[in-house]
Structures are given as C-alpha cells and as structure tokens.
Amino acid sequence: MRKIIGFITVFLILTGCQEKDQEAPVLLLNKSRVQIALNTSFDYLQYVEKAYDRQDGDVTDHISYNEIDTSSVGKKTVHYKVTDQAGNQSQKDLIVDVVEYVGDLINPITAQADIVENPDDVTVLVNKLHEIPKGWKPDDLEDVIDCHQQLRHEANEAYTKFYQAAKAKGIAIYTISGYREPETQQLYWDNSVKVFGEEHAIQYNAYPRRSEHELGLCVDISYTTEGDRLSEKVADSALGKFIESDAYKYGFILRYPQDKVRITGYSYEPWHIRYVGVDLATKLHNENITLEEYYEG
Template sequence: MKKIALLTMIGALCLTGCSIVKEEDKTAPALELTKTRVQVGVNSQVDYQSYIQKAIDEVDGDLISAVQYNEIDTSKTGQYEVQYTVKDESGNESKQTLLVDVVKYFQNGIFSPLGVKADTVDNPEDVTVLVNKLHQIPEGWTPDDLEPVIDNANQKLRKEANEAYTKFYNAAKAKGIDIYSISGYRTNATQTLYWNNQVKVYGEEYASQYSAYPGRSEHQLGLAIDVSYTTQGDRLSEKVADSAIGKFIISDAYKYGFTLRYKKDKVAITNYGYEPWHIRYVGIDLATKLHDQNLTLEEYYKQ
C-alpha cells in the first residue's frame, strides 16, 4: 500500500510540472544536411536553411528553426566551410559541416575551374574512378600499362581500356563505319599546354566548357579517348553526334565498357559542354548501368 501511495504522490506532483520521472535527455539531436558540398556563384546569396535536411530531437522534437550557422563571404572564389550546430534543451549538441565552393558561373550552369579546390582521388588506377572539376588525380600519378591504340600509334590507352577499344573499333569497322582516334592518354604537361592554350586562344569561358584543368582530365587516366571520323574538318564538333561513328558511340559504346561522358542533357551535371566524341572506359558492368539508367558518373556517385 505504501508503494501505491508514493507513486500516486509522484504522479500528482508531475501534473504540476515536475520532471523527476522524466528520463534525462542525453541524446543529441539528429542533424542532417541535404549535401556535404555545394557550389554557389560569386556574390550570390546563400540559402543556408535550404541545406538543412532535418534537425530532430527525441525529446524536444523538430529543431530546424534552432539550427545556427556561420555565413560566408561570397565575394571571392574559393572553398569555405559553413558549420551548422543545433542544441537540445538539455544542452546536447550536434554539428555538421557544409563545404561551399564559391565559383564563377558561365552559361548552362558551367563554372570555371580556376580558383576551385578539387579533392584528390585515392584510386586513380580504378577504372571506375570519378575525375572532374571537383576531383583530381594525385600529383605525379601516371598509368603504368599504356599501349598504343589500334589505329593511331601516337594515341595510347591503358591495357584494359585498349583491349575494349580494339573490340569497339573492330565492331565499328565491321559495320563500315568511318572511325578515327584523335586523342587518348595525355600527360599532365600536355594537359597543361592544352588548357593554357584554350584559355589564351578562346578564353576562360570556352576553355571551362571543353577543356579540363590540368590534373582533372580523364585523358590523364589513360581511360578516355576522343573518337571521330577520318575526314578533315569539324572532327570535334556537335556534328559528330549525327555521323555514323557518333551514332555508334551512343548506341553501342557501353557494350564495350565505354560511357559517353559529356552528354547534351547533362551539361549542368558534368559541368562540361556536349562532347559526342569523348568516351571513357569504366568497364562493361558500370557502362551498362550508366547507359540503362541514363546516368553520368557524377549522378552514379551522387557527387
């Protein structure tokens, strides 16, 4: 009887706001961001709130409006950190960091790689590696199994990619398709020359669309090759898409492990202009997935 009386007393006290039977809140709120890294334009307003996926505490409930964050200066290109923090009523705190690249945008969502920090990949030898404006090859890394391609002794690919290319080339030839390898592996020095020359001759905007910043080119992996026709003229233009080889790339390249890397409807995602001639070896499994689901490598890796 004594026990019941005591419980009744505690119950009565708690109706008036006591918290002695309430368990202590030792769990920090769950704080999640929609992304870990984003790009915003120079001098743009950052919508900090929009990157908060959720801020929920077991006890206090939704804490989105209580999330605190620092603001960044977007007047200069570069990479900045936004720290998001949220505390529950018991003082448990959660933190998340958003990396913000402040970039110079041109049309179609394409930005200049100048002033943009790239993460260095740790698996450059992996045929499925993602290299782009935000992911670079380790300095000094070069492939060690390069071979000349079947139709052009001056152009090279890594052994596995080259074997696949030979099959692709022979299949095209068997169909009577005019095919010609223009540019395969490039050294960092060659890519530096290409990039500098494109900027000098055509300007930063054009170079940002069609040329990679040194260290961020798939050609340096020994896994990419520019393929067109032998006839002189516009070998590297959108016209390639309407040619026999351009159509064969679109319909069949994946069967040999190649993906058309810079597609017309994915410009803002790949951050390069449409290049119907640039194919990248990723292996048949991944190439098939990308083809069947109409995905870029960026979408596949959610980067």
C-alpha cells in the first residue's frame, strides 16, 4: 500500500512538473536590419515571422516593442518582447536605418553608416550604410591581366580565370576600373557635387569609403572600347550574359542587379562585378539574393 501511495505521489509530482510551462516562446523576425524612408510610418509587426509558444499557441498578440522616431535620420533599434502565460520571455532586436531617399537611392550624405570591422575579409559588406575604416587600404594589390587597373591578389587570380574563360568563348572583355584609392574616390565625389550638384553625385558616384572599389575586390568591365563603355548595353552583350551565367563559378557576383535597387541602394550596374569567393557567390547566385539580403535577411 505504501508503495502504491509513493508511486502516486511521484506520478503527481512528475505530471505537475510537466504542466508548468518553463519553455520560452519562439520569437522570429524575418529581417535583422531594414531601411525606411524619413517621415514614414513604420509597420512593426510586418517583420515578425513567428511568435509561438508550445503551451499558449500563437502569441503574436502579446508582442510588445518600443516605438522609434522616424522623423530624424539615423540608426535605430526596435526591441521586440513576447511573454507567455507562465511569464517566460523572448526578445529580438531589429535595426532600422531611417534614411533619406533620392528616388530609390539612399542619400549617403545624411545616412548614418557603421564602420566595418572586417575590411580584409573578401565577403565584407560595404555600402551606403557600411563604411570602410579611415586609413584602411588593401596590402596585396596587383595589376589585372589586361591593363594597369588593380585588384587584391585572391580576387585577381579569380578574375584572370574568368577573363580567360570569356576570351576562350570568343567574348570581348575589357577591364575599365578596379581598385580606387580613398583619396581618388573622395576627389570624384567632391568634383561631382561641385560641378553637377548633390543629386547628380548621389545618382552617379559612390560616397567616399562606401565604395567597393576601395576594397580592391570589384571591377567594372565592358564588351567594348568605344562610346559609353559602362552603360546598360553591357547587359545585352555576350559579356553581360556570361556574367549572369558564369561569374559565380569564379567567385564573382553581379553586385547591383536591376530588380534590387531599393535593397542595394545603388542603381543597376550590369558592368560591376564583386569578388566574394566561390562558396558565397554560388549561394547568392542560387538563391538570387544580394549581399545585403544575405547579411540582413
């Protein structure tokens, strides 16, 4: 009899324990960083992928968050929190860049950029919101195969193979522009602003220290030596098609695709290829995503 009572007691304790919910709800966001235009309203729940608790089910209604000020430009953070009935809590952060847009392009002059910590890494993300540290320069630049433009060693090895593969198929290919000194990029920018105005510069020039050309990992290429060599015509050329179909096999991506302007913050550039290594390039190619989407969802 004592044995039976003991058994029942243990049973009750065990089942009692099981009923107490000690598991925090699952809170998933579909992005880790987003950009929104200055003075627009922000839809907070749009970025919640899932808020679910094993005991309570869907807990989306229990999500709380701080509101961000979208009336000033800058990098803001939304802290999402969700609590289940038993008091278990989960949290997730979303970085929100409130930016000024000029057309579809982010205005880099007012944008608050992060300084990147890994400029030596071939997979580094540099754009209008991610800036190369002041004074950083690559230390392994070398001339490309057909002129005195330069790339970093690893990127250049890959580019040489890509270049030779194009040639072997009878495709015309000319290097136009590779590495750019930070001072040169600054000069381009300043001149453009001075001569044509800010709007023009935003449209046609990269902001100093936020240009991939300063990484020594990208190159502008053309199919022709005549006329406007870097135009959308590159896309329709044999070279443009070869970039689309084969560049990733050599570790390059088409960095600024036509349908991703709002995401990259840059206009369509069918001539600009960026080295990220074969593994990452293959992933981005297969999933049809940009570097921004890879890092920030």
